[in-house]
Amino acid sequence: MKLKQKKDFQRFAEKLATQAGEIIMRYFDTEITKRLKEGEEVVTIADEKINNMVIKEVERTYPTHSVLGEEASNDKQSDLVWVCDPIDGTIPFTQGVPVSTFSLALVEDGMPIVGVVYDPYTKRLYSGAKELGAHVNSKRLQVSDRKLNNKQTTIDVEWWPQAEFNLGLFAYNLAMETGAYVPVLGSTVNASCYVGYGTYEACLFAGSKGKCVDIAAIKILVEEAGGKVTDLFGNEQRYDQDIKGAIVSNGVIHDEIVRRLKPYLSK
Structure with missing residues (x-):
């Protein structure tokens, strides 16, 4: 895949992430409508709105791409699949605990090539692409070097x-x-x-x-x-x-x- 195309996909994912964040904050700490789905997992109207927004935007911008979402999908039998978790941490979200995030990846032949996560409470936008590095806002992401026997290990x-x-x-x-x-x-x-x-x-x-x-x-x-x-x-x-x-x-x-x-x- 060409570098420009990969960056275009990344910018598209970032745009959807900020839109999803706006929906999360609109419903956060409110009397939000929720229900139980299969496996007794909680789903809210915010989850569904975000998932549907992603499907709509992908359909409009990349009509041949598939979407695999936690709440809804759009299978185009494509090798390129947008994999979306509209709100990860739905239970804390319904309890007014600000830890939930939006997650979106572009997967090609089963392997992610672009990944974006947005935390709307801290406004941290995590964004990365295969062989292009990963950042949170403008800061380069870098894992720690702590070992398991370190008392600060989490x-x-x-x-x-x-x-x-x-x-x-x-x-x-x-x-x-x-x-x-x-x-x-x-x-x-x-x-x-x-x-x-x-x-x-x-x-x-x-x-x-x-x-x-x-x-x-x-x-x-x-x-x-x-x-x-x-x-x-x-x-x-x-x-x-x-x-x-x-x-x-x-x-x-x-x-x-x-x-x-x-x-x-x-x-």
Whole structure:
């Protein structure tokens, strides 16, 4: 893909991200309409409006491209797919907790080539493209070099009782054995951006069915910042279909997390 074309895709994604941020802030901390969808996950009118906006804008600008969204999709049988999570962290969003983000990636033949995340509360726009680096606003993203035995090491673990992979016991034992700080931020995308920013050292994600939308943009942002992103087993995976969870790390501690996690995945 030509450099100019890649940059055009990146600018398009950034434009949609800021539009999505406006919708998020319009509905944040209000009596927003919400419902339960399959798997007892919460969805709001804001999720649906953003997802529909992305489909409409892609249809208008790139009519041959597909859209794979968490709430709605538009399959054009294309090798180029826009993978969108309209609001990652919907539950905190409905509770008035400002941690949710918008995420959008352009995926070609299963692998992300452009990734954008927008945090409308801090106005941090994370943007990256394959082999072009990744930035937050004007600052270059760079992962940390902290190891697992560092008491300042922070490893976010995003899991829930209905998830295919139960990471709860692993998170507890990891904290007890290493002294690492193991929070649950409530947004996999936001926590993973902190890995790219160098604040966190890793984020583990238990999602599988339909959850490529959470990790597609992160794959670009964190790896362009010097980190590593794989499934929970340490393998590469496609980002236009169901995934096997994710390990997002600074790269330094990735192999050790894979090794420590392996016994818990067979339970």
